[in-house]
Amino acid sequence: MADVLLEVRNIVKHYPVTRGLLQRTVGWVRAVDGVSFTVEDGKTLSLVGESGAGKTTIAKQILLLEKLTSGNIIFQGKDIYKYSAAELKRDYRPKVQTVQQNPWSSMNPRMRVRDVVGEPIFVNAKLAKKEVYENVGKLLNQVGIDPEGMNRYPHEFSGGQRQRIAVARAMALHPELLILDEPVSALDVSIRAQIMNLLKDLQTEFNLSYIVIAHNLATVRYMSHSVAIMYLGQLVEYGESEALFNNPLHPYTKALISASQLTLPEDAKDSSKQIILSGEMPSPLNPPAGCRFHTRCTEVMDICSKEIPEMKTIGTQQVKCHHYT
Amino acid sequence: MVIEKGKKKKIYTGLKRSTRIIRNLTLIIPAAILILMIIVALFADLGWIGLPDIGLAPQDPNATHPRDKLLPPSFMEGGKSDYFLGTDRLGRDLFSRVIYGARVSLSVSLIVIFITALIGTILGILSGYKGGRADAFIMRVTDVALSFPGLLLAMLLWVAIGPGYWTVVLALSVLGWAGYARMIRGESLRIRESDFVAQAQVVGATTWRVMFKHIFPNIVNSLIVIMTLQIGMMILAEAALSFLGLGITAPTASWGSIVADGRTELDRAWWISAFPGICIGLVVMAGNFLGDWIRDKLDPRLRQL
Amino acid sequence: MSNIVLQVEDLHTSFFTRAGEVKAVDGVSFFVREGETFGIVGESGCGKSVTGLSILRLLPEPSGQVTKGKIILEGKNLLELSKKTMRAYRGKMISMILQDPMTSLNPVYTIGDQISESVRLHQDLPENMVEGEVISALRLLRIPDPEVRTREYPFQLSGGMRQRVVGAIAMSCRPRLLIADEPTTALDATIQAQYLALFEDIQVKTNVAIIFITHDFGVISRICDRVGVMYAGKILETAPTRDIFKAPKHPYTAALISSVPQLDKKDEKLFSIEGQPPSLLHLPPGCRFQPRCTVAMDICKEQEPPEVKLDENHSVSCWRVK
Numbered sequence: 037m038a039d040v041l042l043e044v045r046n047i048v049k050h051y052p053v054t055r056g057l058l059q060r061t062v063g064w065v066r067a068v069d070g071v072s073f074t075v076e077d078g079k080t081l082s083l084v085g086e087s088g089a090g091k092t093t094i095a096k097q098i099l100l101l102e103k104l105t106s107g108n109i110i111f112q113g114k115d116i117y118k119y120s121a122a123e124l125k126r127d128y129r130p131k132v133q134t135v136q137q138n139p140w141s142s143m144n145p146r147m148r149v150r151d152v153v154g155e156p157i158f159v160n161a162k163l164a165k166k167e168v169y170e171n172v173g174k175l176l177n178q179v180g181i182d183p184e185g186m187n188r189y190p191h192e193f194s195g196g197q198r199q200r201i202a203v204a205r206a207m208a209l210h211p212e213l214l215i216l217d218e219p220v221s222a223l224d225v226s227i228r229a230q231i232m233n234l235l236k237d238l239q240t241e242f243n244l245s246y247i248v249i250a251h252n253l254a255t256v257r258y259m260s261h262s263v264a265i266m267y268l269g270q271l272v273e274y275g276e277s278e279a280l281f282n283n284p285l286h287p288y289t290k291a292l293i294s295a296s297q298l299t300l301p302e303d304a305k306d307s308s309k310q311i312i313l314s315g316e317m318p319s320p321l322n323p324p325a326g327c328r329f330h331t332r333c334t335e336v337m338d339i340c341s342k343e344i345p346e347m348k349t350i351g352t353q354q355v356k357c358h359h360y361t
Numbered sequence: 362m363v364i365e366k367g368k369k370k371k372i373y374t375g376l377k378r379s380t381r382i383i384r385n386l387t388l389i390i391p392a393a394i395l396i397l398m399i400i401v402a403l404f405a406d407l408g409w410i411g412l413p414d415i416g417l418a419p420q421d422p423n424a425t426h427p428r429d430k431l432l433p434p435s436f437m438e439g440g441k442s443d444y445f446l447g448t449d450r451l452g453r454d455l456f457s458r459v460i461y462g463a464r465v466s467l468s469v470s471l472i473v474i475f476i477t478a479l480i481g482t483i484l485g486i487l488s489g490y491k492g493g494r495a496d497a498f499i500m501r502v503t504d505v506a507l508s509f510p511g512l513l514l515a516m517l518l519w520v521a522i523g524p525g526y527w528t529v530v531l532a533l534s535v536l537g538w539a540g541y542a543r544m545i546r547g548e549s550l551r552i553r554e555s556d557f558v559a560q561a562q563v564v565g566a567t568t569w570r571v572m573f574k575h576i577f578p579n580i581v582n583s584l585i586v587i588m589t590l591q592i593g594m595m596i597l598a599e600a601a602l603s604f605l606g607l608g609i610t611a612p613t614a615s616w617g618s619i620v621a622d623g624r625t626e627l628d629r630a631w632w633i634s635a636f637p638g639i640c641i642g643l644v645v646m647a648g649n650f651l652g653d654w655i656r657d658k659l660d661p662r663l664r665q666l
Numbered sequence: 667m668s669n670i671v672l673q674v675e676d677l678h679t680s681f682f683t684r685a686g687e688v689k690a691v692d693g694v695s696f697f698v699r700e701g702e703t704f705g706i707v708g709e710s711g712c713g714k715s716v717t718g719l720s721i722l723r724l725l726p727e728p729s730g731q732v733t734k735g736k737i738i739l740e741g742k743n744l745l746e747l748s749k750k751t752m753r754a755y756r757g758k759m760i761s762m763i764l765q766d767p768m769t770s771l772n773p774v775y776t777i778g779d780q781i782s783e784s785v786r787l788h789q790d791l792p793e794n795m796v797e798g799e800v801i802s803a804l805r806l807l808r809i810p811d812p813e814v815r816t817r818e819y820p821f822q823l824s825g826g827m828r829q830r831v832v833g834a835i836a837m838s839c840r841p842r843l844l845i846a847d848e849p850t851t852a853l854d855a856t857i858q859a860q861y862l863a864l865f866e867d868i869q870v871k872t873n874v875a876i877i878f879i880t881h882d883f884g885v886i887s888r889i890c891d892r893v894g895v896m897y898a899g900k901i902l903e904t905a906p907t908r909d910i911f912k913a914p915k916h917p918y919t920a921a922l923i924s925s926v927p928q929l930d931k932k933d934e935k936l937f938s939i940e941g942q943p944p945s946l947l948h949l950p951p952g953c954r955f956q957p958r959c960t961v962a963m964d965i966c967k968e969q970e971p972p973e974v975k976l977d978e979n980h981s982v983s984c985w986r987v988k
Contacts, residue, residue, distance in 0.1 A: 086854035099563050129565045142556040146578035155574075156564035194942050195710075209564065224709040225881055229925035229938035236935070251855055254884075258927040258936060281929065295859040297929050298887040298911070312863050313856045316824050332856075 041245045042075040042098070042132075042213055047107030049093050053321060065321050067093045069269035070107070073262075075213065078239065080246040082256040082277070084292065085266030086317055091249045095215050098247070099134055100124070111213075130160055130209035137218035139198035143190040149176075149201055150186035156208040175204040179234060196227035203234065213245045220255060232258060253296035257281055265289050268328045269320055275353030285355040287311075287335045327358065335359065388654045391647035395592070398644055402464040405457075418457040419445070423612045426452035431630045447632045449622060458614040459637050465526070465615035466641070470595035473533040474588050480534075481541020482584060486572050488542065489549025499542065506539035511598075515607045524610045532607075533598055544587060548580040582659040590652035593645030600641050616641050668700040671875040672721070672843050677735035679713070679720045688946045690716040690730075692899035695973075698843065701869055703876040705890030705907070707883065709943055713899045714879045718845045721877075722762055723752050740842060758788040761836040765848040767828035771820040777804075777831050778816030781838050788839040803838040806871065807831070808864060826857040830864070840872055847879045862889050883926050887911060892979060895919045898944055898954045905980040915982040918955045953985065961986060 049068040052061045068090040075081045083091045096102040098109060100116075109116045116128055133156070136142040143152050151158075153175055154168045163171075173183035179200040181193075190198055199219065206214055219235065220228040232255065238244060250256045256263060257277060264274040265288065273286040284290045294311040313332045318324055324331050330340035337358060345358045406416030420443075429452040433440045440447060446455040488499040515532040522528055552558060553576070561571050596616070602608035603617030604624075611618070616637040623633025679691035691713045698704040706714045719725050720732050723744060737744040739759060744752065764770045772780060781800045785791065791799060797816075804812035807830040820828055829849060836844060846865075850858040866889060869876060878890055886893055886907065893910045894901040895918065903916040914920040924937040941958045944950055950957050956966040965985050974988065975981045 086856065096559075099559075101559055101562060125565055129563070132563075134560070134563050136556045136560065138556060142560055144557045144561075144575050144578070147574075155561065155566070159561075159564050159566045159570065196942065205560070205564075224943075225883070226709055226922055226925055226939040227942070229927075229936040230940075232927070233936055233938055253855075254927040254929045257929055291856055291859075293929060295855040296884065298884055298926075310859070312859050314860070316826050316857060317854075 039077045040074045041077050041112065042247075043072075043108075043110040044074070044094070044098070045072050045108040045110065046070050047072070047094070047097060047109065048105045049090070049097060049102060050105045063321055066269050066323060067320055068097070069320075069323075071264075071266070071269075071271055073264050073271070073274060075245050075247060076261070077212075077245060078243040079262070080239065080248055080260040082248040082250055082260040082263045083266060084250060084253065084256055084263060086251065088268075088317055088320060089266040090269040090320070091266055092217065095134070095217055095247065095249055098215060099132065100129070125160075130156070131212045132215065133206040133209060133211040133213075134215040134217060135199070135202050135206045135219050138222050139195055139202055140222075142202055143198065145189070145191060148187055148189055149193075152190060153186070153201060153205045153208060156205060160209060171208070172204075175207055176201070178207065178238075179204045194227075195223050196230060199223060199227075199231050200234065203231075203238070207238065207242075210242075211244070213247065215247045215249070217249045218251070219248070221250070221252065228255075235259070253281075253292055265292065268317060268323050270328060271347070271354075271356065272329060273353065273355045273357075274347075275351075275355075279352045283353075285350060285353055285360060286329075286357050287333050287359075288329050291334070327356075384654075384657075387650050391650040391654070394643055394647040395651065398463055398467060398640070398647075401460055402467045405460045405464050418460040419443075420454040420457045422453065422457040422461040422614050424453065426454075428452065431626060433630070434632055446636050447630065449619075449630070449633050450626060455619075455633060455636060458619055459616070459640060462614040462616045462619055462637055463640065465609055465613065466596050466599055466617070467644075469526070469529055469533070469599045469615070470592055472530055473537060473595050473599075474591050476530070476534045477537035477591075478541055478584060478588050481538035482545050482577070482580075484538065485542040485545025486549045486576055486580075489546040490553050490568070490572055490576055492553075496546075500546070503539045503542045506536045507543070509536055511536055512605075512607075515602055519607050524607070526609060526613075529599055529602055529608045532602065533595060537595075541584075541587065544583065545580055548583055549576050552576050552579050586652055586656040586659065589648060589655055591648075592652075593648035596641055596644050596648075668702070670697045671700050671740060672877075673697040673736075673738040674717075674721065675736040675738070677717065677720060677737065678733045679716050679725065679730065680733050681730045683729065686947055689899050689949075690946060691720060694735075694894075694896070694899075694901050696894050696901060696904060698875040698877055700842075700875055701873040702892070703865070703869065703878055703890045705878045705880065705886045705893040706896055706901075707880055707886050707893055708896035709881060711898075711943060711946070712896045713946075714896050715847055717896075718762065718847050718877065718879055721843075721845060722756060722760060724756075724762075754788070757784055757841070758839050759841055760843045760845065761839070761841045763829075763832050763836050763844070763846045763849045765851050767825055767832055767852060770832050771828060773820050775819075776816065777818055777820070777823075780831070781816070781835050784835050784838050799838065803834040804831075806837055806868060807834045808867070809834065826853055826861065829853060829861060833864070833868075837868060837872065837874070841874060843875045843877070845877045845879070848881070850885060851880070851882070858885070865889055883911075883923065895922070898949065899946060900954060900983065902955065902984070903980075903982045905982075909980055915976070915980070915987050916955075916984050917959050917961050917986070921960070953983075 047068055048070055050064040050066055053063045053065055054060060055062045071094060073081060083094060085091050093102060097104055111128055119128055150169050150172050153172045157163060157168045157171055169186065172186055176183045176186060181197060181200050181204065190201065193201065216235065220231050223231060239246060248256060248259050260277045262275060263277050263280050264271050265286065267288050273280065273289045280289065281293065284293055291311045291313050299310060311334060315332045318331060326341040326343055327345050330336050333340065339358050345356050345361065347354050347356045348360050350360055401417055404416060405418045406413060426448065429441065429444065429448050430450060432444050432448040434447040435442050435445050444454050444456065446459065448455055484499050488496045514535060518528050518532050558571060558575055561575055599608060599615065600617030600620065603615050604621040606621065609615040609618050619637040620634045623630065626633055674697065675695050677691055677694045678689065681688040681690055694717055696704060706717060708714045721737055721744065725731065732745055747755065778800055781803055782796050785796050785799045800816055801812045804815060809815055809827065809830050823831065850861050853861060862885065865876065868874065880886060890907050892904065892906050894904045895916065897918055903914065903919045910919060911923060914923055921937065921939045925939055927936055939958055944954060952967045952969055953971050956962045959966065963985060971983045971985045973981050973983045
């Protein structure tokens with residue numbers, strides 16, 4: 037087993053909901069509610085879930101854009117909240133970078149590509165402009181963009197090219213962990229494969245670890261070594277990618293997989309193959325008692341609305357469901 | 362293009378010609394007026410580059426000619442060719458006074474705009490980007506500034522430090538930044554949420570870097586629009602103060618003070634107030650048209666295909 | 667075979683911009699039968715949405731214009747109708763569902779108001795029957811507690827519910843043709859599955875013909891009977907859904923399908939189409955896919971391939987297919 041690069045231990049993020057003139061706190065949105073997972077060296081972990089499940093909040097917590105309410109984030113064996121400001125700037129921030137979903141909004145429209153990609157270097161190293169731009173040229177080459185293009189502005193590039201530029205920027209500080217927030221979902225079908233292949237190649241070449249945030253399971257399966265399925269701020273199933281896709285345990289995982297399969301009309305008529313959930317994800321302000329999924333579950337039992345299920349380990353998978361106790 | 366069965370179809374090639382001409386005129390005319398006024402103000406005399414004897418103003422604006430009081434403009438009956446726009450109560454050449462007045466009015470307006478935009482932008486970005494306590498504090502001060510009666514402040518300053526050019530500048534600047542601060546704060550709040558700002562934070566960019574490399578360049582457009590629209594506003598404000606006697610004092614000419622001077626002679630010598638008044642109107646209008654034009658140009662929603 | 671509801675013949679739609687004429691739709695022909703779902707799949711900018719807008723005659727005038735072709739709905743050429751008749755057709759005969767449920771509802775009116783507006787506009791009903799019609803439209807879209815929902819405002823509903831209300835408005839006058847432009851793109855996977863199941867249900871109940879515009883092959887596989895694959899303004903291949911997936915004839919269709927990652931296949935490397943779709947202002951000579959095609963021949967660079975009909979339902983535009 038490879039070394040653990042990042043461990044997330046029981047992290048929580050609650051946002052206060054305030055009302056009235058005096059901003060009285062009337063409740064808490066439990067955006068992330070006790071999530072644990074590990075990311076191994078050179079491997080990919082995918083966080084999967086519907087909007088509002090808390091995936092993006094976790095990404096922001098790891099990127100230090102949001103504070104933890106409680107829990108620990110341990111990077112290379114050390115709790116990042118125990119780093120000093122100088123250590124964070126030197127030993128953590130540069131090593132954990134991100135590629136965002138939307139390549140149209142993730143770049144300052146008034147900066148040239150050379151400054152967009154060069155910014156991480158300008159901020160973190162005292163190098164002359166010329167040296168920085170030389171580096172930028174190499175980075176662009178690495179992601180398949182002609183370095184000549186560095187003097188142009190982002191809007192002169194297509195979506196796929198811009199996403200490549202975003203990857204180049206994320207690579208600028210020689211990171212160890214990249215957080216890829218829906219890296220291909222804003223791109224056209226024929227371009228997605230190009231970017232996914234590029235990310236895979238970079239991973240092998242530089243031994244990068246990825247956390248991929250996605251809602252498309254097919255993308256996730258192609259990219260990842262392990263998968264964590266989230267529902268309403270919690271993990272419901274977590275395990276190695278192969279095992280999880282071949283033998284999904286949690287009813288929610290099964291429903292998601294069913295929804296992501298390419299089903300031809302003739303096959304779909306055979307309704308036993310398709311699981312269609314009723315209802316929608318409840319508000320994280322007021323999660324259901326017992327198992328959070330019980331309101332939509334197709335295999336619900338009496339106990340599900342009463343008791344909160346515990347995380348159980350079954351083979352290489354962990355699952356939070358009363359069917360497995 | 363294929364035309365079916367000889368049927369004629371109109372081909373669309375952007376805006377209609379007439380619309381385009383009007384658009385362009387709303388740029389050319391106001392820009393020409395403003396540039397002309399600025400040239401007039403600069404070259405009223407060339408004393409500032411060491412040539413006090415050459416200039417556009419035919420006479421010393423403060424030289425009195427007791428024999429030529431209240432003369433009408435030269436193109437009217439009874440006018441003298443020495444005084445193109447006539448003379449005032451003291452026999453001063455109105456044309457020269459209006460030219461020198463442009464210098465005062467325009468420079469006050471531009472200086473005030475520069476000062477207020479600078480202060481307002483810095484405070485607005487700080488407030489919008491930092492949020493929290495800094496934001497709350499700056500916004501409360503802004504509220505006070507926006508609700509404080511400007512005239513009262515001008516009077517207080519007039520009493521405290523006496524009348525003069527810099528008193529006017531101060532009176533207009535002390536409260537004027539607040540509008541900018543509020544507008545820039547709103548824009549900054551919006552841009553703070555952009556993905557590229559998060560991205561800059563992730564690579565470890567400092568607050569200053571984010572504020573001036575990422576946020577500022579993205580509000581420059583709105584800032585320029587507001588500043589242009591303010592040219593007219595500030596000229597009017599200066600004129601109003603001078604008209605009320607709280608601004609530029611005799612014998613210095615500003616458009617506002619000339620209008621005020623002519624007030625008592627309105628029935629006998631309308632030209633004294635009329636000509637500087639027309640100048641004020643022209644510049645205010647030019648500023649507004651130009652501001653609108655720039656806004657249309659910069660706003661992608663109004664941009665045509 | 668059931669009746670053909672809509673027949674589009676050689677449709678050309680252009681946008682006239684300062685940079686020149688952009689041929690967004692460049693000779694598109696297809697038909698939709700009663701009770702059938704025809705999918706138009708393609709990448710952004712391929713002209714699929716413009717095709718939908720052309721049928722509804724809702725192009726942004728005056729820059730966008732249909733320059734050639736026929737759009738025949740139940741025997742009438744829509745392009746020859748007066749503006750007034752066309753307005754009556756919209757909603758009553760054809761309606762549309764757009765991608766974003768947040769912006770397609772007016773936030774200041776209740777759900778009931780918005781549906782009854784469309785009912786009153788197109789159906790000559792006594793006032794006391796309007797409410798019943800509204801509720802039956804909500805029922806059709808399986809919206810729970812329709813009596814309560816009619817009094818609610820859009821912001822009180824979730825994204826999925828809102829998209830159902832949009833569907834209820836579109837279906838309220840029982841149109842013959844429904845154009846759905848990426849209606850599920852903004853929805854989550856499990857909600858999307860619900861919504862698609864709903865479409866099938868509606869179709870069985872009302873026999874409406876549906877044109878489903880999307881970029882997502884998963885959606886296509888689920889609900890379309892036949893599919894047209896569009897690229898840079900042209901439909902390159904039209905075929906029953908099963909053939910598109912199992913036996914694609916056009917190299918673009920084949921490449922596109924193999925570049926989509928699939929759950930039940932795990933490849934080490936995804937097949938990827940190199941390059942980007944061409945600019946509509948500077949189309950390549952010959953076949954428009956030729957610069958990215960791995961099996962291009964000399965003739966592909968010189969002449970545009972004609973449409974070849976393999977059978978009644980399957981046609982391809984490619985020099986390799988004879």
